[in-house]
Amino acid sequence: MIKTIIFDFGDVFINLDKQAIFRELSLLGPISTEEISEINLLYEVGKISTFECINLFQKILTNASKDEITHAWNSILLDFPKHRLDFIQKLALEKKYNLILLSNTNELHIDWIKKNVSFYEAFRSSFNYFYLSHEIQLRKPNTDIFEFVLEQHQIVPNQTIFIDDTKENTDTASKLGIHIWNNDPKTEDVSNLFTLKSNLF
Template identity: 55%
Template sequence: MIKTIIFDFGDVFLNLDKPATARELKKHEISNFSEAMLQKNREYEKGLMTSEEFVEEYCSSFPQLNSEVFTGSWNAILLDFPKHRLEFLKRLKREGKYTLILLSNTNDIHIDWVKENVEFFDEFKNCFDGFHLSQEINLRKPDAEIYEYVLAQHGVTPEETLFIDDTSENTKAAAELGIQVWNIDPAKEDVTDLFTIKKDLF
């Protein structure tokens, strides 16, 4: 029986347009990213460099960019947060049947945008028993260490834990540790349908 639910953030609660950043950068004739630059992205997600350092990496690598243009392109991936998902989460919190945890690969620039543009962000955050952002814990999905960290932090067992994420690489890694998973398809499914789609787990 599930006692703990771990939620991803993007494309679970907050709608994303994942190709948007690449699409915006292409407008500035930027389409090829070296492995070194992709590694910088991962380091930034893990909080191993500041936002200022990260922006400077891009602006120095691509002189046609400035801080404002890059930040706008970087945030283009972020869309809206439908209110019905907040209401679903609040109901779960009120019922008190499950430990609720957020686990997100994100970064400070994105979270700053969310805080400015999602008026109920604090209300959302307060629904969780644990709120783990990759840049704050210096770990990122799909590395096994991040799941082990969350399980240990909350003293929960994998078999009694459900992890919801839209990225198959992330859910596969969690499943390998014995965690129950739902690889949600944001084009066809909504987190609010959890107890219909995954009724066999409850």
């Protein structure tokens, strides 16, 4: 019986264009996916600040301004359909499940969301616990981020489901005995959780 539901954020609640960052940064000058990934890995776990992150990009993209880099960085973020807010708010009101958000999210992205998603605070307050990688300095798909959540809240893995669009993230959770839903954001919607995963509830 499921008691805890752990949700990813991007491409579960807010829609993403995952190719956009490379596409937009490439318009500012020559840069490789490896260079972007290297900076992102540091930034996503809070090992470098926003200032340091932008500075590293400016060393590669020597003619790019801070605003241009910020705009390119945030281009991954698309719309947040309101029906998904309705879904999580309804779940929160029912108080049947321990609701946790576990997201690889950096400061620039969450700042953009706070400014551009009018119901962000209502969304955040729907969860019992809300974990962003740059705040806890842990990231998926590493095992330690899942172990942190399980231990922090004394969660039983086989009474838990984890929902994430990235297979390597759900693979790690599955190895720990957590039920998973590796959702396809193009064809599946989180609001259909109880229909698509009815065998678990």
